[in-house]
Amino acid sequence: MAFSNISIKLVRTIPAGSPTLKDFKVEAVDTPSESSLKPNEVLIRSLYFSCDPYFRGRLSGTKDSYVTSFIPGNPLEGRGIGIVEASTSPKFSKGDMITSAAFKWENYFISSDAQLTNIPSNTGISPGNHLGVLGMPSFTAYVGLVHLCKAQAGETILVSAASGAVGQMVVQLAKTRGLRVIGAAGSDDKVEFVKSLGADVVFNYKTCGNLGDTVKKAAPQGIDIYFDNVGGELLDVALSSMRFFGRIAACGMISQYNATPETAYHIKNLGNVVTKKVTIYGYIVSDYFAKPVYKDFIDEVSARFKKGDIQYKLDEVVGIENAPQALLDLFEGKNFGKRVVKVGGVI
Amino acid sequence: MAFSNISIKLVRTIPAGSPTLKDFKVEAVDTPSESSLKPNEVLIRSLYFSCDPYFRGRLSGTKDSYVTSFIPGNPLEGRGIGIVEASTSPKFSKGDMITSAAFKWENYFISSDAQLTNIPSNTGISPGNHLGVLGMPSFTAYVGLVHLCKAQAGETILVSAASGAVGQMVVQLAKTRGLRVIGAAGSDDKVEFVKSLGADVVFNYKTCGNLGDTVKKAAPQGIDIYFDNVGGELLDVALSSMRFFGRIAACGMISQYNATPETAYHIKNLGNVVTKKVTIYGYIVSDYFAKPVYKDFIDEVSARFKKGDIQYKLDEVVGIENAPQALLDLFEGKNFGKRVVKVGGVI
Known part of the structure; x- marks a missing residue:
């Protein structure tokens, strides 16, 4: 774990109006060590963060919505894709690719295993496209x-x-x-x-x-x-x-x-x-993820994508330090296709 | 057919704003005679007209709605209850109580039998309440x-x-x-x-x-x-x-x-x-009238109404000559309960 760790934190809640770069902090933080894992925890190396319009609601501080608000001083979180670096959970092993809806915007973070889902490695779908065409x-x-x-x-x-x-x-x-x-x-x-x-x-x-x-x-x-x-x-x-x-x-x-x-x-x-x-x-x-329609979707779309009769445009912003701008762009329609942040490092 | 006949006619279409009494004409017209009936026609004596908010759309002259607009110079029409005075239709006999959604706002009018539905006389529900609690x-x-x-x-x-x-x-x-x-x-x-x-x-x-x-x-x-x-x-x-x-x-x-x-x-x-x-x-x-939910409604509501555990407030305006005001009141919330016009004569 000699790699350095960056965390994208919220500075203040923004009830209305347009957020700016000043509302986010790009902060160097300690890289969590394998030895700090408690039982059933997983140390994750981040590959991709998903940037989605619903983040706007989570920036607002409201308690009256379907998602919890981000807390100033804490890292942002959302859907992401990563690799297991170390694990005390029987469900996940080093090298597994996982996804989570509570994926922290940091290069490395520790998650309880209950929030993680394995992504099979033999799908023929690239990591970014698990947030894209199948996202x-x-x-x-x-x-x-x-x-x-x-x-x-x-x-x-x-x-x-x-x-x-x-x-x-x-x-x-x-x-x-x-x-x-x-x-x-x-x-x-x-x-x-x-x-x-x-x-x-x-x-x-x-x-x-x-x-x-x-x-x-x-x-x-x-x-x-x-x-x-x-x-x-x-x-x-x-x-x-x-x-x-x-x-x-x-x-x-x-x-x-x-x-x-x-x-x-x-x-x-x-x-x-x-x-x-x-x-x-x-x-x-x-x-709807727990309903039968989710399987219908995965079956139809992954088959069509691999056959080439569905296209999907990913809009990748590279580098965790660019994550705040990647999100702000989305609110102004500057993305072109599904915006993700490619965190960096070896994928 | 010595009775006289009044027709409530539209004077002009009213695309926006509030209609007034001047937009309607209360006109004495000839009473249709039994001898003028063509095959499968029915001469009807009106008992009740239903006044409903959707009439506002029919006054507007628009062609872009779910109901046809009233035509200036023609009588208004809507849901009503009446008695068969004479019939050349095998489906209806003198004395039958009928309802129609194309019921003319006249004391007497002729309708094709295709637009009429019989109301059984043994329901225990009064004629007005066929436009009310069961309407x-x-x-x-x-x-x-x-x-x-x-x-x-x-x-x-x-x-x-x-x-x-x-x-x-x-x-x-x-x-x-x-x-x-x-x-x-x-x-x-x-x-x-x-x-x-x-x-x-x-x-x-x-x-x-x-x-x-x-x-x-x-x-x-x-x-x-x-x-x-x-x-x-x-x-x-x-x-x-x-x-x-x-x-x-x-x-x-x-x-x-x-x-x-x-x-x-x-x-x-x-x-x-x-x-x-x-x-x-x-x-x-x-x-929804042709769907199973209609029978569910009739069964549940008529049973409850006769048992007395559903009340229903009819707001009757008496006299066909008062029909225009009865309608205008509705648009201003001056009705209290389901507004109907009790046409007059012997019920």
């Missing part, structure tokens, strides 16, 4: 599209943030199921990428002009499913474009996470849920 | 509470317009299922009525002061189900009060039906559907 955002796509909205061939779907971690999977799963797919993305590069995934119409929501007109032109008959990552104006436009018996999968509202009471977008068209008989499914994917 | 609004309550939201004993429900046609049934069905019931109503008389139905807490939303504080005090732990008839601010407050896995039955937004772009309420708390994993069910009850 939480992909599963979010699957739950919303397949399990909740029950997408049917011939329907029309609008996908927000269509190049993002969730959106790119929604686009591809929808196309393989015979839907007409309309994607919204935030740069011309992203638009091209989403087209390359097979979407029928893709627009740059920042430059397309009037959003309502753009959606109406893309879907003159309206939309059956809206897959919502972003909330705000595009959600409002989607509400006004829903067809009878439309469904909305609402798994995030990133456009509003940094909003203050002054800048928050207010929804005008919610009345359409009645007149168009729309169901809005708000959901958090963590409720 | 469309009651079924709306049943579908939302039982079929969609799957109310469970021990949960807390907030019911808007709790003294209204839908709300009073929601309150009672929820109580019999073991829920804690919080009702909102628009006058002190209505509050007392809702309490008499068994609701645990009832408040007057017009005089309670801050709505958010009022709901928080009534339900410190939050609400599991919000039954929404009204939309607007109370919906927004409910969204901010939802517990994890909450459900919202959205069957109407009457507070917004007469809103103009300037007066419409904009929703601020829709983000809670994600963080609290809420499902919003927008629905229209007419989609």
Whole structure:
């Protein structure tokens, strides 16, 4: 354990507004030693951290959400992938690849074995892609599209943030199921990428002009499913474009996470849920890992990915010291694909 | 057919804002004669018209809704109860009691038999109560509470317009299922009525002061189900009060039906559907009459009503000439219970 250890810590909670680099501290800390392990503990070397929009809620200090808030002075934590360096647990051995949803943002840390899951080494899926194509955002796509909205061939779907971690999977799963797919993305590069995934119409929501007109032109008959990552104006436009018996999968509202009471977008068209008989499914994917739909997802997506008929764009930021910026970028839509931090060292 | 005939006609469509008496015409028209019946037609004497919030949409001239708009110069129509005066249909005989969803607002009118349904005369339910306790609004309550939201004993429900046609049934069905019931109503008389139905807490939303504080005090732990008839601010407050896995039955937004772009309420708390994993069910009850849930409703509610353990408040306006005012009152919350027009004549 001669390697040095960096910890990414929260400086203060940020109830509203945009976090900045000053809200995080990149701190050199002691590397935990093998001899300090208590029974059933594991010393982990970090390979990848997952950066996800839901982190915004954990920065806010609120106690009123589905995830616990980060505590100032403590390291951030989230989904990650690592290698077992030492273990006093009968379930894990040195060299095993593991994942955890309580993965600390440090090069080395000690975890109880109860929070860890082994990743088989023979899957043919790279470590980063366990956070990517088989990761939480992909599963979010699957739950919303397949399990909740029950997408049917011939329907029309609008996908927000269509190049993002969730959106790119929604686009591809929808196309393989015979839907007409309309994607919204935030740069011309992203638009091209989403087209390359097979979407029928893709627009740059920042430059397309009037959003309502753009959606109406893309879907003159309206939309059956809206897959919502972003909330705000595009959600409002989607509400006004829903067809009878439309469904909305609402798994995030990133456009509003940094909003203050002054800048928050207010929804005008919610009345359409009645007149168009729309169901809005708000959901958090963590409720579905223990359900049969998780196995369906792993089976379908890993087979398709290995065959090459699903693509997945990872957006890797290299170096633990860059983790705070990697996260801030995400809140501003500067990522392109599923953002992960490649921690460093030998993988 | 010596009786005279009055027709309630629409003068103009009203896309936004509040309709007035001038938008309707009370016109004397010829009484249709038995000899003018074509094959499979029925001459009907009207007993009751149902006044319902969804009429507001039909006054708007829109083609983009789940019901057809009324046409200026034509009589209004909706759900009604009447008696067969003459028939060329093998399915209906003089003296039968019938209902129809395309019941014209006239003392006498001719209908094709395809639009009529017989009401058995031995049900023990009065004619008006076929529009009331067994009518469309009651079924709306049943579908939302039982079929969609799957109310469970021990949960807390907030019911808007709790003294209204839908709300009073929601309150009672929820109580019999073991829920804690919080009702909102628009006058002190209505509050007392809702309490008499068994609701645990009832408040007057017009005089309670801050709505958010009022709901928080009534339900410190939050609400599991919000039954929404009204939309607007109370919906927004409910969204901010939802517990994890909450459900919202959205069957109407009457507070917004007469809103103009300037007066419409904009929703601020829709983000809670994600963080609290809420499902919003927008629905229209007419989609459910052909489903098994309709028989469940008739069986349960007619049995309970006859036993006396469900009450139902009909708000009868007498005289076809008063039908326009009866409808306008509804849009302003001046009804108290399920509003019907008792047409007149011998019942």
